[in-house]
Amino acid sequence: MVRQHHIRPARVLQTAHAVLQNPLLKNIPAPVWVKALEQVTPAEIRTRPYLPQHQPLDPRAKKPRNLYKPTKLTFPEDKLRREFYRDHPWELARPMMVLETNGMDARFRDWSTGVRQPGMKLSGECVVQRQMWLMENQGLSKEQAYDTARREFYKLRHQEEIDARIAVEEARMVGAYFGKTLLQVGVEIEGHQYENWKSWATREITMSKSSSDSALSPSELAQGPDKPALEDMLEEAAVPV
Template identity: 45%
Template sequence: MGRYDFRPLRVRQTAKALFDTKRNDALPQWYQVLGDIPPSEALSRPVQRTPRVRGMRKPSKMFQPLPIAYPEDKLRSEFFGDHPWELARPRLVVEDSGNDAKAFDWSKIVQAGKQLDGESVIQHQLWLMKNKSYSKLRAYDQARSEFYHHRHLEDVRRRVAKEEALHVGAYFGKGPLEVGMELEDKAWESWKRWAERQIDEEQSMRAQMFSGPQEGDEAAVDQYEDPLDELAVSEPAALQGPPGRI
């Protein structure tokens, strides 16, 4: 049939031929319907384009969606640009109504029932700008200093709790620093073995290229030194030259 298969377009003709040759007793039920609504002969759907008329103005932008921007967006980009590792901290993003932040009192950066994170800094900074008329930089410095203070207190409480647990017999697994040091040690040992193999291969290649005595071959060295000693002893005094002066 070639590249394209046109047999589906000839289904009605085939059914009529089978009926005329009495191979089928009756025409199929879809025979009349297919004759009234024949299938398309084009294998690809044409692209419908709206004809352009001269003098026709472009459609109005009234029905296009407007750009949505919030004042917090720029504050977020600045804070997380200065503190990129805050994005690596796990966060709880499930909310009840989507407006949970409005139920908190953002005059304080620490809220009951909410973990201290970058969003706390942003909302507290926005509250200072709106209610105390702080400038953007002053509100950012104020919120950031409070964030550093409370995050430091959290770290102190965490260390104290760990020390108390260890004192009463608790056991903790390896921390991130210990795991990192073990991985670093494994990488170092692997590199060390590779370097030793490289050194051995280079020494063996140099030994094959050098035709003189090899390192550690004391017998070969003695073989060359003994005749030189004999020549030095048997050299006549006249050839040795005058004795050196002091």
């Protein structure tokens, strides 16, 4: 159930004037706040304004809907961003700056020079803006502009990786230590999980073996556990299905 707006509090001045005009209350002085409210009236209206619509209304609709719902703002760059980050999902893992210094950073960008812009970190937004400039100024199609911008982006990203690798090698030559790489950390975690699984599998196989030995005869139990058979069961369990 939609709760309606109460407009009676907004008409308190009109209500006070109507009450004071009653002949029975002519000897009663008006409240002090009435004069103040006459001089400084409330500026806010209580009615909800009808928001401007950016899309034409459906003529088949009998009853208008969502009149007070803000319209969804869409920009041409939105589709280009979705396409780029769909093809390059790992670019979202890179830290990016989402705030501007003074709100006029776009004035210092010249996308005719390429993807790299001064004061802006290389990211997917550079590809999107470069693609938009190529489509609007050089008349390229979306696919052609996307390929051109991606080619420039790949070249610069590859150069960044080479520079970072050279910097690490030079730092190690003078004694710097960077710790373990992500690959080494992943291998250690995987090995630790494998050892935990191996110990758990050994206990499960031992319990299964003991439960099966309880049904054997005393002469068979005197032979002791079959160690090679246990190792074979572990090897079979380690083979992925």
